Amino acid sequence: MNLDDIRKQIDAIDTDLLDLLNRRADLVHEVGVVKKRDGLQIYAPEREELVLRRLIEKSQGRLPEKSIRAIYREIMSAALALEDDLKIAYLGPEGTWTHQAAIKKFGHSVNYSPQPNFADVFDQVARRRADYGVVPIENSTEGAVSHTLDLFVDSPLHICAQILMRIENGLMASIPREEIKTLYSHPQVFGQCRSWILKNFPDADLVEVSSTTKAAQLARDNAAQGAAAMGGPLAAEMYGLTMLEEAIQDRATNTTRFLVIGEKTCPPTGNDRTSILFAIQDKPGSLVSALQAFDQFHINMSKIESRPSKRKDWEYIFYVDLAGHCEDKEVAAAIGELHTHCSLVKLLGSYPDTGE
Numbered sequence: 492m493n494l495d496d497i498r499k500q501i502d503a504i505d506t507d508l509l510d511l512l513n514r515r516a517d518l519v520h521e522v523g524v525v526k527k528r529d530g531l532q533i534y535a536p537e538r539e540e541l542v543l544r545r546l547i548e549k550s551q552g553r554l555p556e557k558s559i560r561a562i563y564r565e566i567m568s569a570a571l572a573l574e575d576d577l578k579i580a581y582l583g584p585e586g587t588w589t590h591q592a593a594i595k596k597f598g599h600s601v602n603y604s605p606q607p608n609f610a611d612v613f614d615q616v617a618r619r620r621a622d623y624g625v626v627p628i629e630n631s632t633e634g635a636v637s638h639t640l641d642l643f644v645d646s647p648l649h650i651c652a653q654i655l656m657r658i659e660n661g662l663m664a665s666i667p668r669e670e671i672k673t674l675y676s677h678p679q680v681f682g683q684c685r686s687w688i689l690k691n692f693p694d695a696d697l698v699e700v701s702s703t704t705k706a707a708q709l710a711r712d713n714a715a716q717g718a719a720a721m722g723g724p725l726a727a728e729m730y731g732l733t734m735l736e737e738a739i740q741d742r743a744t745n746t747t748r749f750l751v752i753g754e755k756t757c758p759p760t761g762n763d764r765t766s767i768l769f770a771i772q773d774k775p776g777s778l779v780s781a782l783q784a785f786d787q788f789h790i791n792m793s794k795i796e797s798r799p800s801k802r803k804d805w806e807y808i809f810y811v812d813l814a815g816h817c818e819d820k821e822v823a824a825a826i827g828e829l830h831t832h833c834s835l836v837k838l839l840g841s842y843p844d845t846g847e
């Protein structure tokens with residue numbers, strides 16, 4: 492068979508695919524009509540995750556999981572955009588890792604609204620100026636993002652999905668490597684690349700800025716003074732910088748977990764994670780008694796963080812992630828038990844425990 496013949500077959504398949512995509516969008520529209528009638532939200536993270544898991548299994552590795560997720564992310568995004576004017580607030584500015592994480596979850600067809608700080612992301616969603624918000628919660632090298640944890644204490648919002656992103660920072664500049672005297676970046680990125688900096692630029696000045704995009708802008712504007720930035724490819728592209736070295740983070744698998752926040756949490760998918768926060772009474776053994784609730788109901792606790800309560804000195808709030816959904820019998824029973832030991836228990840949400 493010659494090239495032309497094969498290309499004709501591809502054209503025919505693309506025509507069929509387009510027809511199928513339009514038919515799929517018509518059905519999503521029908522779902523949208525039913526949801527509007529019943530007062531339900533258009534975006535359904537649990538259904539999206541189940542659609543993806545079914546297709547990944549069906550593909551049996553022919554198209555890898557990453558590709559199926561990326562392709563269907565855009566198919567679902569386009570269909571959602573036809574249904575509703577979805578707006579996603581994220582910790583800006585444009586081009587940051589949080590922006591990339593938001594696109595990974597919601598695709599390119601919805602509207603995005605960058606916010607200057609964490610509190611504004613929560614606020615935009617709470618005031619219904621945005622439908623959902625995207626914020627980082629923890630990094631596998633640097634640990635918790637405490638701003639996000641603190642905001643959950645007084646927020647009425649819930650977690651409805653998580654996004655895991657491999658973070659590959661690079662060195663970017665518009666000058667040659669030998670001329671670099673100052674490195675600009677976000678403090679988290681400096682933390683993730685500590686050994687690389689010590690080895691490669693032990694004498695450089697490190698200047699902390701509010702985002703990797705801001706760092707890229709400063710590297711462009713101060714090139715004559717020997718400025719370079721550390722961050723992701725989107726930031727380099729936005730300010731026309733060259734990536735002088737890629738993947739400079741100390742741990743190759745450096746990953747950040749982001750959360751999607753909205754008014755409601757997410758229904759069960761069969762493989763879920765639940766986040767809660769609690770404050771213990773100030774008496775001996777209270778933390779142990781609280782944690783025993785999870786052991787008693789055989790619940791796997793995958794994470795615990797503590798933060799000052801900011802209400803009383805030396806009083807703490809604990810953040811815990813559990814395997815399971817809050818509607819599961821055991822998880823519900825453990826949370827019920829927790830109430831008997833704590834002065835405050837708050838369910839932040841249950842959401843699909845996806846590795847991607």
Ligand SMILES: C=C(O[C@@H]1C=C(C(=O)O)C=C[C@H]1O)C(=O)O
Binds near residue numbers: 519535538542566
């Ligand atoms: C069509 C639905 O609504 C939205 C679109 C989906 C899709 O394109 O498959 C899946 C879930 C929702 O975000 C649905 O809930 O089934």
